[in-house]
Amino acid sequence: MRRRQFSRTMLGALSAVAIPAMGSSTEAVSNARGRRRAAPTSESDDALRVDGARINAQLAQLAAFGKNPEGGVSRTAYSDADLAGRTWLQGVFRDAGLTPRIDAAGNIIARVEGSEASLKPILIGSHIDSVPGGGNFDGDVGTLAAIEVARTLLAAKRALRHPLEVVCWQNEEGGLVGSRIMSGEFAASELESRANSGKTLREGITFIGGDVALLAEVKREAGSLAAYVELHIEQGGTLDAKKLDIGVVEGIVGHYEWAAEVKGMQNHAGTTAMNSRHDALLAASKFVQMVNRVALGLPGRQVATVGRIQAFPGAANVIPGRVTMSIDIRDLSAAVVRTIIERIEKEAKVIGDASGTTFTITPVNHHLPSMADPRIREIVRRSAQSLGLSTLTLPSGAGHDAQSASMLGPMGMIFIPSVGGISHAPQEFSKPADITNGGNVLLRTVLALDDWGAAGR
Numbered sequence: 001m002r003r004r005q006f007s008r009t010m011l012g013a014l015s016a017v018a019i020p021a022m023g024s025s026t027e028a029v030s031n032a033r034g035r036r037r038a039a040p041t042s043e044s045d046d047a048l049r050v051d052g053a054r055i056n057a058q059l060a061q062l063a064a065f066g067k068n069p070e071g072g073v074s075r076t077a078y079s080d081a082d083l084a085g086r087t088w089l090q091g092v093f094r095d096a097g098l099t100p101r102i103d104a105a106g107n108i109i110a111r112v113e114g115s116e117a118s119l120k121p122i123l124i125g126s127h128i129d130s131v132p133g134g135g136n137f138d139g140d141v142g143t144l145a146a147i148e149v150a151r152t153l154l155a156a157k158r159a160l161r162h163p164l165e166v167v168c169w170q171n172e173e174g175g176l177v178g179s180r181i182m183s184g185e186f187a188a189s190e191l192e193s194r195a196n197s198g199k200t201l202r203e204g205i206t207f208i209g210g211d212v213a214l215l216a217e218v219k220r221e222a223g224s225l226a227a228y229v230e231l232h233i234e235q236g237g238t239l240d241a242k243k244l245d246i247g248v249v250e251g252i253v254g255h256y257e258w259a260a261e262v263k264g265m266q267n268h269a270g271t272t273a274m275n276s277r278h279d280a281l282l283a284a285s286k287f288v289q290m291v292n293r294v295a296l297g298l299p300g301r302q303v304a305t306v307g308r309i310q311a312f313p314g315a316a317n318v319i320p321g322r323v324t325m326s327i328d329i330r331d332l333s334a335a336v337v338r339t340i341i342e343r344i345e346k347e348a349k350v351i352g353d354a355s356g357t358t359f360t361i362t363p364v365n366h367h368l369p370s371m372a373d374p375r376i377r378e379i380v381r382r383s384a385q386s387l388g389l390s391t392l393t394l395p396s397g398a399g400h401d402a403q404s405a406s407m408l409g410p411m412g413m414i415f416i417p418s419v420g421g422i423s424h425a426p427q428e429f430s431k432p433a434d435i436t437n438g439g440n441v442l443l444r445t446v447l448a449l450d451d452w453g454a455a456g457r
């Protein structure tokens with residue numbers, strides 16, 4: 001509940017600002033004061049709040065499933081802990097007045113019908129599976145808050161025009177499996193790949209109550225969602241360092257991986273003079289430095305990493321003749337990534353020429369950036385501000401199910417601070433007040449999106 005200094009009058013003025021209609025620009029919106037619509041600016045909607053204490057209590061309960069000695073959880077997809085946590089979660093859905101079902105992909109999903117049958121659903125949710133040795137907030141916050149938002153609306157008998165669907169995606173950490181089955185990006189061949197729990201995806205989906213024979217039924221069409229919104233912990237340290245309440249996610253950065261190979265001349269470490277070597281590892285070390293320098297040399301938030309390196313033959317008394325490395329580059333702009341890799345290729349040639357080695361760089365994996373819908377970003381920002389919360393627009397460096405959902409309709413994400421920017425570790429922590437704030441921003445965002453439909457979609 002930090003920085004809530006807005007007076008009641010100011011709050012009213014903020015919430016009276018109209019929400020962008022389809023096709024209207026952000027600038028147009030800021031000039032649209034006075035075009036007040038019904039929900040979510042009505043007095044009763046202004047008073048609606050999630051029960052933050054309940055979300056925080058549920059987070060503590062969920063932490064018991066897969067609890068590890070370090071204070072975090074190892075609740076990897078398809079493990080016994082995952083299954084037990086999912087069973088508990090379905091109880092939370094039911095307590096909220098929702099009727100959860102497990103779709104063929106293994107996602108847990110519930111739907112509340114809206115008052116206008118012709119409208120597409122608004123989908124909210126996240127995941128509860130974790131990485132091995134993970135924390136208690138990644139995914140859990142967004143899942144429990146989404147259920148709480150539905151519960152708050154049901155308890156207040158606040159019917160939406162759109163159907164509202166609440167989802168807990170399965171196996172987010174293992175590659176957005178449940179959400180990619182829904183978006184149609186999942187290949188059947190992936191069923192044989194093995195998850196961290198040791199089960200294949202085929203075995204895992206069956207284990208959690210899905211049906212691999214019916215995966216096609218889960219797939220939805222592009223344009224089938226009115227909107228998808230996911231609340232998540234930032235997993236980086238920007239909001240915490242700047243002491244800001246809410247992150248308005250600009251998009252999820254593209255993730256590009258290349259494999260680099262350096263070829264030199266394998267030779268005797270004792271008999272080969274220093275000036276007649278073609279040391280592939282020495283050239284590779286210059287390459288690692290250069291990748292860092294290239295990424296730092298451009299304005300912006302792009303990141304580039306060499307995270308894996310192997311020298312061959314890998315013996316203490318042999319000059320390495322060959323080295324393999326990974327290159328990982330991420331940014332919201334595919335053009336920036338292209339610029340970086342082109343510079344890396346050019347400079348690798350220079351290093352190679354000077355050291356008598358050759359560099360080969362080949363693409364491995366390319367995941368394009370997913371941009372959040374600018375209108376939803378604006379709605380999230382205004383929702384936060386109407387609650388007296390400070391905001392920052394920022395990219396997500398981590399991948400999320402929202403990427404898959406963005407294939408089906410306009411997508412938005414809400415971040416809350418991660419203390420110290422720590423995530424995927426037992427020390428992962430978000431403050432109870434920030435979790436409550438996130439739940440309330442999600443609630444207001446859903447109400448505003450429901451109204452947005454009224455603007456003539």
Ligand SMILES: [Zn+2]
Pocket residue numbers: 127138139172232400
């Ligand atoms: Zn997550």
